[in-house]
Amino acid sequence: MLLTQLFCDALLTVAYPQVCAICFDSVEQRKFGVACESCWSKTRVFTGAEAICWKCGVLAQGDVPTAFLFGVRCRLCDSRSFTASRAIGLYEGALRESVLLLKRQPHLSPLVVDLLHATAQRSPINTATRIIPVPLHDNRRRERGFNQASIIAQTLSRSLGLPLDEVSLVRVSSTERYRAGLDARGRQDTVAGAFEVRYPRLIENEEILLVDDVFTTGATVSVCAEALLQAGGRSVFVLTLARA
Numbered sequence: 001m002l003l004t005q006l007f008c009d010a011l012l013t014v015a016y017p018q019v020c021a022i023c024f025d026s027v028e029q030r031k032f033g034v035a036c037e038s039c040w041s042k043t044r045v046f047t048g049a050e051a052i053c054w055k056c057g058v059l060a061q062g063d064v065p066t067a068f069l070f071g072v073r074c075r076l077c078d079s080r081s082f083t084a085s086r087a088i089g090l091y092e093g094a095l096r097e098s099v100l101l102l103k104r105q106p107h108l109s110p111l112v113v114d115l116l117h118a119t120a121q122r123s124p125i126n127t128a129t130r131i132i133p134v135p136l137h138d139n140r141r142r143e144r145g146f147n148q149a150s151i152i153a154q155t156l157s158r159s160l161g162l163p164l165d166e167v168s169l170v171r172v173s174s175t176e177r178y179r180a181g182l183d184a185r186g187r188q189d190t191v192a193g194a195f196e197v198r199y200p201r202l203i204e205n206e207e208i209l210l211v212d213d214v215f216t217t218g219a220t221v222s223v224c225a226e227a228l229l230q231a232g233g234r235s236v237f238v239l240t241l242a243r244a
Contacts, residue, residue: 021097033109034101035094043093045115046086048122053077056218057085057243080218082210082225084124085238088115091214095242099213102241106146108155112241116152117159120209125237128209130202131157132165134224135195137174149212152241156211168199168231169224191223197231204232215240 018027020036027036035043046052051060056077089095098112108116120126133149141147150166157164173194197203208228210221215238225236 021101022093031110032094033111034097040094040111043089043095045089045095046119048119054124055082055084056080057087057215059090059243077218080222080225081229081236082218082221082238083235085215085218085221085240086119086122086125087215087240087243088112088119089242091242091244099241102148102151102213103144106148106151108151113155113159116156116239116241120156120160120239125209125239127235128162128207128237130165130206131160131162131209131211132169132203132224132228134210134212134220135166135169135171137171139174152211152213152239156209156239162209165202168197168202169195169228170198172196191220193223195224195227197227200231203228205234208233208236209239210236211239213240214242214244216244 020027020039021034022039023036025036032040051072052058053072053074056074058074060072098109131153133147133153136147153164171194210224212221221238228236
C-alpha cells in the first residue's frame, strides 16, 4: 500500500506538479497539501508536551520546569467561558497556508486531517461527546458557499465517530467583516449576543467540542461557549487548526 501511494504521488508530481505556497518548490506528496515537507518541518506543530496555558493553549513564555508543564495558567483567559482550548499548532508557515486555502476551498489535506485527529485525542479535549462548528451567519455562508468550521467538524466527526451537530448553535448577527485589527475587547464587543442555541435538548449534559479554523483572541469561541453552557451543555472544549 505504501509503495503504491508513493508511486501514485510520483506520477501526480510529474503530471500535475504542485508548487509549495511558501518556498515555491515542488510538493512531494499529495498528503502535504499546499506546502512541501520542508516547510511543514519548519512549522510549529504541537506534540502535546509543550508548556502551554491549560485553559487557552497559549505557549508559555520562558522555561517551565517539567513538573509544572500541565499546570501552566496565563490568567489572561480566566474570564473566557470555554473549558479548554487546543490547536494543531501555531498560525504560521504550512498551517497558515492550509487555513487560508480552507477559506477558499472546502478541503483539508490528509496530513492536516491526521494532525487534527491526533490533537483531538489529547487530554483534556478527548472527553468530548458532540462536535459543533462555529457557525457563520446565513448571509456570509451563502456568499462563501460553505462554512470552513463545518468542514473541520465533519472531518472530525468521521475520524472520531462522534455525532456532528450543525443545527443547535446558530449565528443571529453578522459581524465577521468588521473585526480585522480589533483588540481582544473590541472583538468581544462585536460578537456579544451574536450566537444562540436553537435546540437545547441536543446539547443538554453534553461535553461539546467546538471547532473553528483559527484561535485569535478567543472572543468568538468564548461567546459560543457561553451560549452553549447557558443552554445546558456540561462543558465546552475548543479545537482549531491554528493558534495565533
